[in-house]
Amino acid sequence: MNCKQFNTILLEEVLLSLGHLPTKQTEKEAWFLNPFVKENHASFKLNKRLNIWYLFSEGIGGNNIDFMKRYLNTSISEVLDWAENQNFSSFQHQRIANRILENLDKTYDITEVKNIQHPALFEYLRERRVENQTEFLNEIHYRMNDKNYFGIGFKNNSDGYEIRNAYSKICLGKKDISTINDGSNSIRIFEGFFDFLSFKNVEKFLDKEPSDYLILNSVSMVNKIKNDLGNYQNIELYFDNDGAGNHAVEMIKSKNEKAEDCRILYSSFKDLNEWLIHEYPSNEVKIHHKSAFKR
Helix, strand or coil: CCHHHHHHCCHHHHHHHCCCCCCEECCCEEEECCCCCCCCCCCEEEECCCCEEEECCCCEEECHHHHHHHHHCCCHHHHHHHHHCCCCHHHHHHHHCCCEECCCCCCEEEEEEECCCCHHHHHHHHHCCCCCCHHHCEEEEEEECCEEEEEEEEECCCCCEEEECCCCEEEECCCCCEEECCCCCEEEEECCHHHHHHHHHHCCCCCCCCCEEEECCCHHHHHHHCCCCCCCCEEEEECCCCHHHHHHHHHHHHHCCCEEECHHHHCCCCCHHHHHHHCCCCHHHHHHHHHHHCC
């Protein structure tokens, strides 16, 4: 287990495994007595959505690694050794996460493809605020290494599936872009399908007409499409606000003078979906972005 994997384990599960129960909780947060020293009033706050903690009595906080380093009074490597020997349910699903599985026919079998039905998947979509966009998605059940899994599936142009759930992010089949064509002379390009689904939720509000859509499914796929956009009169780019996103925007704009960087809509957030989760539909944000973003 590495730091990234450990930090995605639910901190609430870590606390429960150590015998710490919340004194009160809501859907978004939970409060605990100080796990480091005895106290009578709960001052340890867990943000469930971000999976981070803050101890008000001492003015410190952080992620899972930060918590266990202090709790065990030890090094990061020893924290990871400890975590590896635990049996966190939210990590069992992660053991196949963040791998790109291309052309591994003997490694997995897709056993069922159907409309989204499982409550856990609906809840995950609700947390990402795209639960009303299931027309673009499937519920995929698959078997891998003699174990059964399921997740939200988004199909690509090579009949592979981007698979997502609360614990896993993989691709079954060949990695490829996904295109949704409407016969338009405009196209909107997204890094991932959650950003595409997020845009569909605000498309009417932004006074945007439907267009063609291209989802890279990985920013590395930008090399595949940067020279094939010449037939479009309008090209809108909705990439992440990070170095890779900046580079992808520059690559496409260098080959297509009509390309427009549209990240002003969510300039204070990592990506379009994060903006949707945290800001939309704030009236102040609506007014500001509608005037700034309208063509």
